[in-house]
Amino acid sequence: MKTKQWAVIGTALALALTACGETGDTATTNPSASGSASAETFKIGVFGPEQIPQGEDVRDGALLAAEELNAKGVGPKVEIVFCDSEAKPDKAIACITKFAQQDQVQAISGGFSSAETLAVLDTVKRAKIPYVSAGAAAPDVVKGVDSTGPGKYIFRIGPVNSTNLAVDMCLTVTTKLTKLGFTKFAILHEDAAFAIPLVKFLQACLASPSAATKGAIPLDKGVAVVGTEKFTPSTTRFEAPFKSFTDKGANFVIEISSTQVGIQLGKAWADLKPNFAMGGINVAGQSSAYFNVTKAVGQLNGPAGAVRAPVSEKTIPFFDAFQGKYKRDPLYNGVATYDGIYTLHEAAVRAGGLGADALVTELEKTDRIGVAGVEKFNEQHDVIYSATDPSKGLSLLYFQYQADGSKKIVFPESLAAGNTYQLPPFVKITK
């Protein structure tokens, strides 16, 4: 054998592994960002990976909002300029650059995944275009943001940040799931930008709820977490972590997944029928097609679930309009982008123009009822989360898949309409 030949092969493989990336970040200040009160069309750039449901919903949520707003005829006409980010940070940056230089949009919304959203922030700051993020939970999306600094153009309308998602999951585990008999928990999470801080906080909270949440969850004693494993979006098999959790006696596995691998995870669970219940963030699990593929009866999905239920006066009309137009259920970021476009438009109407600074000032005053609930921003321009009082901010919900594939809200009880959590058919809790 010729070892020299294999050295060439090794080099070639290394090349193959790195050959497909390209970057380009040359955004300059948006010429139209200074705005014009006389502008009649509000151009909003929306980006997301349109090959997958998460990105399709960003696009379609925005288009639906624009269609409704234009039909109402109040305020400036909305024009959505969509850019496919392919869930790649460099492509997302290129979208922002295009919005600023070529399309000359007055605002931006959308984005799916914390990785691509975090990547575009510097470009957004330089372009000085208001950006209402609608698909990233990483706390760092609004890191250092305030009313006056270069980050003032950045807002997040949804989902609530990872820390608050973790608080809500911790609250649900310690105050609801334990009462249902679950005693040992495990965490199975995607190796993703939003998940790392979420898991870190969740572990601390599950160990000592009161200490981690500064008394917001008034429980000194936590629950047993017997294992934590992570996987990538290309992971194909889950037998090993399932076995590990089963061996350690876990009877509830908290899943955290934002990509399509969530389908494989749900299908593996439903096929293998391990003796533990499973639930948590599974964005793919919110889609209409999910249950037909997985048959994951009894799987819990939350806290960032999207369900047709009277969360607010706008929720059911939105779901009916979205399902009527697109023949599928919206995911959480379809909801968030829809709300984001409305929020931007309402700010433009209040501002009486489309100037970036005026939009920022009015966005900061946002206090509206959206599809997801009460939407207000805190000092960091992050949407406010309220675990127990829906009038103070977004409250989160959990649904469970029923045997007929329908989604029933089980937490919070105020939205559950009498539905209660049911053990998955193959799970038996031994006391």
Next chain:
Amino acid sequence: MDVLVQGAITSATIALVALGFSLVYGVGGIVNLAHGSFFMIGAYAAYEATEQGAPLPVAALIGVAVAMLAGVLLDRLVIGPIRHQEVAVLIATLAVAILVQSLVQFQFGGLERQLPGFVDGSVSVLGVQLRQTELLAGIAALVTIVVVLLVLTKSPTGRMVRAVAEDEEAAVLVGVRPERVTLYVLAVGAGLAGLAGVLTAPYGVLTPTMWLLPLTQAFAIVILGGLGSIQGTVLASVVIGFLDRFVAFNVKDGSIKIGLVTVAVILATLIIRPQGLLGKVAR
């Protein structure tokens, strides 16, 4: 027991990919860096067929057929004209692999897609709970490997292939056309890789980069087994398959470390025993 049962299935499915890679090298001396692309082409072709309404078994056949066609095209259009220039073949097939990735990205987008399962549910094998679709993939792969080995060892076609692999000039003297044999082997090897892609897709995900891991594993297997050695390929498939599952079950976050272990096997073999377990020191 989990490692044993699941390792057997993994070994069978990765051997499907590695066999074709090894055969093509054995017969034509061709290191085909586009071999992992056949795995991807088979899976995506089956996926597209299901999207167009084809029943899954039909879609699976379409996937294998398209992969074989891709193998034929690769031989006719790319490898044929430069067959005896090793480095040129290496670079050209790498270019094809990247081109195929780009085309798949263009046509299907960059993110994950799923092929429906052939069967749902699970079954217990030696006390290990297995997904039926995974078991089916393992059995189908094993049967295919046995058939390929029987054809290679017992049939006139197999003798022709082995004749070219052992001494091309002598094979020419007795009327065998090496180019034609290489074409057949490349088509069959592509079909095997395509079949592996189709069989594993229901419990995997389809992405434009899904060709890399099977190619890396095929590399590891043929290097560990010995270049061009079919017996070595089968033996090394078993080693890599069990190692894959051993890491998954015994190392924390093992599922995301399998690729690293595979690369480590390649490097270790090249350093410690470059000819592999059953390979010759020099061709």
